[in-house]
Amino acid sequence: MTQPAPDRRTTELATVFVDLRTALGRVLIGKDDAATGLTLALLAEQHAYLEGPPGCGKSELAADLAALSGARTHTLVFHRDIRESDLLGDVLLSRHRHRGHERLRRELIPGPLLQAEVALLEDLPRSPGEALGPLLRILAERHALGQPLPLESAVATGPLEQVEAPIDPLEPGQLDRFAVQLRLTGLLTGGLFDEAAVLLEREAARESSRAGVRAAAGSGHAPAAAxxxxxxxxxxxxxxxxxxxxxxxxRVEPRTIDAYHRLLDRLRQRSADESASGDRLMSDRSFSSAALRLVRAHAFLRGAPAAAPRDLGAIRYMVAHRLPEEVQEDFDHILEELLGDPPNVTMTETGAQMPGAQSQGDDSDGAAAASSASDSWIDDQADLPAPPTLFGKPPPPAQVDPLLRALVGRIERGRIDPDTDPGGQPRGYRPLRDLDEVIDADVIEALLFTEGRLPGAPRTFERKRRSAGGAVAVLRDISASMAGRLTVWSSQVVLGILRVAARRRMRVGYVEFHHRALPHQVGGRLLHRSYSRLAEQAGQAKAVGQTNYEAPLRTALEGLRGGSGRNRHIVLLTDGLPIIGDTSVRRERQLARRLGVALHTVFLGNGDCPPVLDDISLETGGLRFCGRPLAGGGLRLEER
Amino acid sequence: MSDLTPLHDLLDHHVVGHDEVKTALLLALITREHIYVEGPPGTAKTRLAEVAARGSDLDFFFYQLHRDTRLAELVGDIVLERRKVQTDGAAPGTAGEAERIHQRIEPGGLLTAEIAVLDDISRAPGEALNVLLRILNERRFGAEPIPLMAAIATGNPMDDEYYNEPLDPANLDRFALQLRVSGLIQSGVDEAKTLIDRFAAGSVVEQPDPAPVTDRATLDALNQRMYEVEVGAAVRAALLDVLRTLVLEFECNETNSLLTDRTFLVKAIKILRGAALLAGRDTVDLPDLAALSWMTTFRVPPEAHEALPRIIGRVSRQIQAV
Structure with missing residues (x-):
């Protein structure tokens, strides 16, 4: 930390990265923020995670970063059956004769991934957790097989967290290895029709310039092909x-460090306000070293001699999975408030013009030009579309968490352990039982086995699949007393349950009720897997009529009756005493017991919980919750 | 008409009805896009795919997917290479011979075919398909480009009674063209009568495999010509308006639809060009937009898909009026 002002060499280096940023920005239309985030990641030697809907250009952006950077690159496409040797390298099996017996040693020869300077990890979440473990450790330690790696940045791509996707999303702890986290949106679904028109025009102008190069014709996203x-x-x-x-x-200016402390305080505070589980993931790892590297990179890119408070803008590229969504959306605002004036009021030039601007200046002007041009690094974000949220609505606020957590516990308990299934995920090893399985066997052991050197059978993958079975029906009181806050709240509970069910591919049913039961069927069935459609309906409920427990319970139980198996649940959301129908729902309780369906009840409101709800839950082994509205808005949820 | 008339005739000769699927198959061959045909069992899905594939004299790969489908079955054999190396003996007592073992795939199947029929694709576990579909999408395996022109996939409806898991929506997006077929008899169309008459006449029972009626050169030339088809500003504006309507009026978004940029801003242009070429024109006209409904089948909610012809009609009238 000796150089106070940028010299010519430093300015040149910054220019090169600005060029990279500009070229990346041209790759895809309307993805400037992602281009900046990736540039910062490479400059700060941090890993980046890009997520977005299919076909929005994630892979292409990552591939272009690699190509433009001139780095030695390795691309790895993750899939269910990825093996250690794909990640690490070939096996070296050595045999040494040693006093009349033979000693076998097994080593790994570092593969291309371990020699890469920029690693592209496509579809990262598709790989089973077992394979991810070693990889993520390597990424964090930048050390493998006893050697330091040349790795500068790993860029991973993954799908948007989506209810109906069959894969489990990465855990926050795994995502934390990626300091930079970027969310891309599609032009169409993001409503960026002007940009879409530009892309269409580009496509329409495209001619088959590559006769015979068929391979490129269908590949990737248009602009690259252009x-x-x-x-x-x-x-x-x-x-x-x-x-x-x-x-x-x-150098990081002292006032920057001071501002950073205050920024962290604010983020922590806001996250705690938004979510009962508090900061989602503000790990020391990310928010000390990685964050400051990014802040420095941001300043460097501006051509600034030291990191100023405005360079804290780089933190915005880190927050996608680390802060509650409300706080993410508000990040720019929070930062602006903290810094006093909006940092980008006098922005005129764009980053793309920087090299030109700079070539006119002498030494000191060069730096000045760089720093004026670089205001755009912050401005890029001004019109950032709000990140997409599940079902297009805000996610359930924290108040529903206790209920969902308890429910998930019950559902998991009721689920059968993963079944052995030849199409499932590798979940460990077991001895080979059948020659068919040799395809999944450990290569080396299979080899030794065929040579008669292995005492016993080689190990092979034990493949298991979570049973997709189970069903959950949500019965939601929409009687008149549920109007207002309770309606919003119970919508969020329903959405949360749908998400839980979708991840486990359980069938779902949704019945709204007042004096009558209003089942929402799809294709004539109460139980189905059209999660998104139900989610839409759950958002539209209006409160009318009076309360009847019998009708909805009967409807739901009839729906569950046809199926079989364990792990069937009914969640009853209500705020009132039943007035119509059999108020003690005796027959339904009996039927539920016979079918082995767990009836969970959630009572909302300040009044006394009707004893019949307790009876229902106790008899069927269901959960009992009640939600009390709080004076300042919100709801306190606790077990009864 | 176009140079593909003989192939269309061949399809007509072997399969009664299903005009839309036939046209879409030809479109897939011209535009080199993949096509997914979904329908209940016994609706000639596989037959159509097979006739189209064999009739075009291309290297052909047929694979019936099943629950345990593994990548290796699709892309060739897994080969273990063993090479003797000398170790340096850095650690005491380790000098001597060693073996380096490397696992690789000897390309075959999908990697060497020009046209592939993937039957019952919905039976394979959604996740196992990931790599397969990535190959389809990128048309390369590792660093090597593959000669594949088009893949024709078939599947059963994703209802519970067929015991298959729905395809991952991202996977379905790899198939630019998507059609739903229903049985002729079940839907009671006129062709059902023709079908029965034909079997009554006994002419269908022992049909040999079709002989090629077109060839690679013809398809290559058509693909070249496709890129010369002009897509005017009016058509582009209409396309964008249709998409805008889907997003704004029908509320297609990331959770209920697959309105991806790749498909509807990039591939749609190709499909429109191909449709114009099939109709024997060198300019895309507004009526060609009808081909969009072969792209929306499983990508937008059913009500939006059904409304598409109406939307296209309305947008076309507005554009013409300007």
Whole structure:
């Protein structure tokens, strides 16, 4: 940390990265924020996670970063059956004769991933947790097989967390390895029709310039194909590494550190306000070293001699999975407030013009030009569309968490352990039982086995699949007394349950009730897997009529009756005493017991919980919850 | 008409009805996009795919997917390579011979075919398909481009009674063209009568595998010509308006639809060009927009898909009026 002001060399290095940023921005229309985030990640030598809906250009952006950076790259497409040797490298099996017996040793030869400077990890969440473990450790430690890795940045892509996707999302702890987290939106679904028109025009102008190069014709996203040639690198490894070193050594102004402390306080506070589970993931790892590297990189890119408070804007590229969504959306606002004035009021130039602007200046002007041009790094974000949320509505606030957690516990308890299934995920090893399984066997052991050197059978993957069975029906009181806050709240409970069910591919049913039961059927069935459609309906409920427990319970139980198996649940959401129908629902309780259906009851409101709800839950082994409205809004949820 | 008339005739000769599927199959061959045909058992899905594939004289790969489908069955054989190496003996007592073992795939199946029929794709576990569908999408395996022109996949409806898991929506997106077929007899169309008459005449029972009626050169030339088809500003504006309507009026979003940029801003242009070419024109006209409904089948909610012809009609009238 010796250099106070940027010299010519530093400015040149910054320019190279600005060029990278500009070129990346041209790759995809309307993805400037992602281009900036990736540039910062590479400059700060941090890993990045890109998520977005299919076909929005994630993979292409990542591939272009790799190509433009001139780094040695390895691409790994993750899938269910990925093996250790795909991640690490080939096996070296050595045999040494040693006093009349043979000693076998097994080593790994570092594979291409371990030699890569930029690693592209496509569809990362598709791989089973077992394979991810070693990989993520390597990413964190940048060390494998006893050697330091040349790895600078790993860029992973993954789908948007979506209810109907059959894969489990990465856990926050796994995602934390990726300091930069970016969410892309589609132009169409993001409503960016002007940008869409530009893309259409580009496509319409496309001619088959590559007769015979069929491979490229259908590949990827259009803009890359528009300039069909692979992107030429804008830098080499020496430049890149020099820039990375220079950026890492940049001084951070004391007022920046002070502002950062205050920013963290604010983020922590806001996250705690928004969510009972508090900060989602503000780990020390990310918010100390990685964050400050990004802040420095941001300053470096501006051509600034030291990291100023405004460079804290770089933190916005870290928050996608670390803060509650409300806080993410508000990030720019929070930062602005903290810094006093909006940081980008006098922005005129764009980053793309920077090299030109700079070439006119002498030494000191060069730096000035760089810093004026770089205001756009912050401005890029001004019109960032709100990140997409589940079902297009805000996620359930924390108040429903206790209920969902308890319910998930019950559902998991009721689920059968993963079944052995040849199409399932590898979940450990077991001895080979059948020659068919040799395809899944450990390569080395199979080899030794065939040579008669292995005492016993080789190990093979034990594949298991979670049974997709089970069903949950939500019965929701929409009688007149549920109007207002309770309606909103119970919508959120329903959405939460749908999400829980969708992840486990349980069938769901949804019955609204007042004096009558109003089942929402799809294709004539109460129980189905059209989660999104139910989610839409759950958001539209209106409160009318009086309360009847019998009708909805009967409807739901009839729906569950046809199926079989364990793990069937009914969740009854209500705020009142039943007035119509059999108020003690004797027959339904009996039927539920016979079918082995757990009836969970949730009573909402300040009044006394009707004893019949307790009876229902106790008899069928269901959960009992009650939600008390709080004076200042919100609801306190506790077990009865 | 177009150079593909003989192939269309061949399809007519072998399968009664299903005109939309036939046209869409030809479109897939011209535009080199993949196609997914869904329908109940016994609706000639596989037959159509097979006739189209064999009739075009291309290297052909047929695979019946099943619950335990593994990647290796689709892409070739897994080969273990063993190479003797000498170890340096850095650690005491380790000098001597060693073996380096490397697992690789000897390309076959999908990697060497020009046209692939993936039957019952919905039976394979959604997740196992990921790599397969990525190959389809990128048309390369590792760093190597593959010669595949089009994949034709069939599947059963995703209802509970067929015991298959729904395809991952992202996976379905790999198939630019998506159609739903229903049985002729079940839907009571006129062709049902023709079908029965034909079997009554006994001419269908022993049909040999069709001989090729078109070839690679013809398809290559058509693909070249496709890129010369002009897509005017009016058509582009209409396409965008249709998409805008889907997003704004029908509330298609990331959770209920697959209105991806890749498909509807990039591939749609190709499909429109192909449709114009099939109709024997070198400019895309507004009526060609009808081909969009072969792209929306499983990508937007059913009500939006059903409304598509109406939306296209309305948008076309507005554009013409301007």
């Amino acid at each position: 300039n069909a040639a692979p992107r030429a690198a804008v830098m080499n490894t020496t430049t890149r590494n020099a820039a990375q070193r220079a950026a890492a050594a940049l």
